[in-house]
Amino acid sequence: MLGRMLIRDAAERDWAAIWPFMRRIVAAGETFSWDRDIDEAAAKQRWFAAPPGRTFVAVDGDGTVLGTAVSGPNHEGPASHVATASFMVDPDHFGRGAGRALGSHVLDQAKADGFRAMQFNAVVETNVRAVALWQSLGMEVVATLPEAFRHPSEGYVGLHVMYRLL
Amino acid sequence: MLGRMLIRDAAERDWAAIWPFMRRIVAAGETFSWDRDIDEAAAKQRWFAAPPGRTFVAVDGDGTVLGTAVSGPNHEGPASHVATASFMVDPDHFGRGAGRALGSHVLDQAKADGFRAMQFNAVVETNVRAVALWQSLGMEVVATLPEAFRHPSEGYVGLHVMYRLL
Numbered sequence: 016m017l018g019r020m021l022i023r024d025a026a027e028r029d030w031a032a033i034w035p036f037m038r039r040i041v042a043a044g045e046t047f048s049w050d051r052d053i054d055e056a057a058a059k060q061r062w063f064a065a066p067p068g069r070t071f072v073a074v075d076g077d078g079t080v081l082g083t084a085v086s087g088p089n090h091e092g093p094a095s096h097v098a099t100a101s102f103m104v105d106p107d108h109f110g111r112g113a114g115r116a117l118g119s120h121v122l123d124q125a126k127a128d129g130f131r132a133m134q135f136n137a138v139v140e141t142n143v144r145a146v147a148l149w150q151s152l153g154m155e156v157v158a159t160l161p162e163a164f165r166h167p168s169e170g171y172v173g174l175h176v177m178y179r180l181l
Numbered sequence: 182m183l184g185r186m187l188i189r190d191a192a193e194r195d196w197a198a199i200w201p202f203m204r205r206i207v208a209a210g211e212t213f214s215w216d217r218d219i220d221e222a223a224a225k226q227r228w229f230a231a232p233p234g235r236t237f238v239a240v241d242g243d244g245t246v247l248g249t250a251v252s253g254p255n256h257e258g259p260a261s262h263v264a265t266a267s268f269m270v271d272p273d274h275f276g277r278g279a280g281r282a283l284g285s286h287v288l289d290q291a292k293a294d295g296f297r298a299m300q301f302n303a304v305v306e307t308n309v310r311a312v313a314l315w316q317s318l319g320m321e322v323v324a325t326l327p328e329a330f331r332h333p334s335e336g337y338v339g340l341h342v343m344y345r346l347l
Contacts, residue, residue: 041258048256090214090303092207093331094340131328131337136302137256158324160344162297165259171297174260176342178326 020112022120025070025083030059032080033072036105037062044167046145047103048137048174061085067128071120073104073113081105082113086121089134098130098181102145114145118152126181135177139164146175153179186278188286191236191249196225198246199238202271203228210333212311213267214303214340227251233294237286239270239279247271248279252287255300264296264347268311280311284318292347301343305330312341319345 068087082104089099234253248270255265
């Protein structure tokens with residue numbers, strides 16, 4: 016039986032469930048603009064952002080972590096009212112709606128926190144599932160930066176900047 | 182007599198000349214997406230970026246620092262071949278070409294360093310002088326993010342993402 020999915024704040028103890036699929040996603044080099052061999056401590060520090068940053072996990076009815084997101088201000092000062100976010104869904108749990116649930120929650124929370132807009136800085140254009148998902152949540156491709164991402168099999172591809180007012 | 186302008190790598194000793202105009206520019210809140218009251222240590226750490234980051238100053242024939250720039254990778258890993266840069270020119274020395282000289286140098290150096298493109302993430306659309314300058318150096322406005330910057334007198338204005346291949 017597929018338990019009901021829940022989005023909740025991530026806790027320190029969730030890291031042990033997050034890191035294995037995060038490492039796998041980052042090492043694949045197909046979707047994230049991070050060093051592919053980032054070490055665990057650096058990844059953890061990045062993902063568990065200091066407030067006002069927020070970190071979430073999607074868990075199923077059994078408590079299994081399906082995916083995670085981090086959100087916070089994209090810039091500071093006069094631009095601190097625009098949020099940004101990153102998402103990782105365990106490839107073993109694709110297709111269960113964790114990405115959509117995380118995205119929807121992050122957008123709602125950002126609006127509740129007083130942000131006026133959400134910006135994704137670097138969505139790989141070949142990651143068509145993610146692009147379509149974010150578009151379905153109201154994010155628009157406002158620019159595609161040519162050759163900005165070196166895909167391991169596709170070569171140089173574009174990075175989308177996606178944006179929406181909240 | 183107006184001495185010949187020179188662009189060179191910034192040295193630790195240049196900070197004392199940089200910080201007064203940097204503080205003034207950031208405090209004005211019209212062009213930079215930084216906390217307007219950023220403290221000196223944080224600003225210095227940000228501006229003197231670790232390698233492969235580079236920091237430059239424009240100096241006149243008397244050795245006066247007219248402006249400064251910092252450049253480095255905009256992202257990591259599969260996107261580390263796109264550079265970004267930030268520029269500050271002392272308002273007391275506007276109009277002497279320091280911004281253009283710094284911009285041209287940063288673009289040339291990034292290309293020499295093997296970067297394939299340059300991206301500016303947040304150029305305030307009301308900073309029309311800077312926008313025109315970057316356009317004259319081949320940077321294109323690829324997106325304008327609506328309401329992404331709160332200008333102290335103009336209210337919410339757009340932030341340009343500017344980009345060019347090198």
